[in-house]
Amino acid sequence: MTNKNKLNILLVFGGRSDEHDVSIISASNIIPHFDQSKYNLNLLYITKEGGWLLCDESRFKLNCDFPEQIKSTIKGVSAYVPIGQGDLKNIFIKKTDQPVQVDLVFNVLHGRNGAGGVLQGVWDTLGIVSVCPSLIGGVIGFDKDIMKRLLSDAGIPICRYKVVHKNDYKPSCIEEIKKNFQFPFFIKPANSGSSLGVHKIYKESEFEEGVTDVFSYDNKLIVEEYIDGSELEVYCFFSEDNVQTSVIRQTIIGAEHDFYTYEAKYGVDNATTNIKNIPADIPKDDYDEALSLSIQAYKALEGRGEIRMDLFYSGDKKIYINEINTIPSLMSAQSQPSLWHGCGLSHGEIIDKLISQAIK
Numbered sequence: 001m002t003n004k005n006k007l008n009i010l011l012v013f014g015g016r017s018d019e020h021d022v023s024i025i026s027a028s029n030i031i032p033h034f035d036q037s038k039y040n041l042n043l044l045y046i047t048k049e050g051g052w053l054l055c056d057e058s059r060f061k062l063n064c065d066f067p068e069q070i071k072s073t074i075k076g077v078s079a080y081v082p083i084g085q086g087d088l089k090n091i092f093i094k095k096t097d098q099p100v101q102v103d104l105v106f107n108v109l110h111g112r113n114g115a116g117g118v119l120q121g122v123w124d125t126l127g128i129v130s131v132c133p134s135l136i137g138g139v140i141g142f143d144k145d146i147m148k149r150l151l152s153d154a155g156i157p158i159c160r161y162k163v164v165h166k167n168d169y170k171p172s173c174i175e176e177i178k179k180n181f182q183f184p185f186f187i188k189p190a191n192s193g194s195s196l197g198v199h200k201i202y203k204e205s206e207f208e209e210g211v212t213d214v215f216s217y218d219n220k221l222i223v224e225e226y227i228d229g230s231e232l233e234v235y236c237f238f239s240e241d242n243v244q245t246s247v248i249r250q251t252i253i254g255a256e257h258d259f260y261t262y263e264a265k266y267g268v269d270n271a272t273t274n275i276k277n278i279p280a281d282i283p284k285d286d287y288d289e290a291l292s293l294s295i296q297a298y299k300a301l302e303g304r305g306e307i308r309m310d311l312f313y314s315g316d317k318k319i320y321i322n323e324i325n326t327i328p329s330l331m332s333a334q335s336q337p338s339l340w341h342g343c344g345l346s347h348g349e350i351i352d353k354l355i356s357q358a359i360k
Helices: 018-032 067-071 120-126 135-143 145-151 173-180 206-215 262-266 284-300 347-359
Strands: 007-014 039-046 052-055 074-079 090-093 100-103 104-107 129-131 161-163 185-189 197-200 220-227 229-239 242-245 251-252 274-279 307-314 319-325
Touching: 007 018, 018 067, 018 347, 039 074, 052 090, 052 229, 090 206, 104 347, 120 135, 120 319, 129 347, 135 145, 135 319, 145 220, 145 284, 145 319, 161 173, 173 206, 185 206, 197 206, 206 220, 229 284, 229 347, 284 307, 284 319
Parallel strands: 007 039, 007 104, 104 129
Antiparallel strands: 039 052, 052 074, 074 090, 090 100, 161 220, 185 197, 185 220, 229 242, 229 251, 229 307, 251 274, 307 319
């Protein structure tokens, strides 16, 4: 395949969200899996301040789980896309107005603007094909309130929850919550990811401080019952007219962490402090049910591209959909072994399938 026949891929990462560093890690670990014989890869880094930089891939640190090490290798030039000129499959270098062709955007931008579907509206406006959630799928998947309502309407099991809006909140809300939820319970932002802003509340005195933190992330707070058990994760994507699923990973949180916190997921010791069973060590009927529920949830939540479905598996062997992650993070194989390898698929093959499906 000659260079002119290669697809020009724009890999987008970084962003203004609190998951900026997670996105940098994902970019570092996905870049090596793009087949250079098929794709010309350009990197678009969105800074915390919202600036756009076209980056030099040759200097970018790869296969790394430590964002500070990666950041020191991010070098680029300011870039922009003009809106309002119809279909325009280019991004432009700001200093020279030199166009860089974009056939397809591959999004590893986490947080509201990426996983939440906001930036998808830009690519739709420009007529650029993208590997990322649809605008509606991103909004649905990122807002845990909307997501849970749709799952419930579809008859898919979820844990009990309650929504509290910031404008409606009063300290006395704890009295109603105590009537409906036993300690411990969780409070979390409706719109956030990577366990940011999540608190496990053991007693009433912890509640107010947790609420203040939650409302620093979002104006909607989710109260959620605690499910005593383990967490299951399964990846899904739509290919060849079917939703394909990976093997299931079961995570049992180590004693160092109270629940699956940001540090438990992305800390330097995440690979050693948590027990990760691949495949999940659960009865076959429960395993099959978890896969079936994940496919149902993918469809109910307007899934597109690759997503990760997070589930709870309780001590009494009940399964609940926890949430959908419309742009799952990617860490090194040491920290996060691929769940697709158990299905005989490499990351490179998944990328090829996602790109092929997006073009269709």
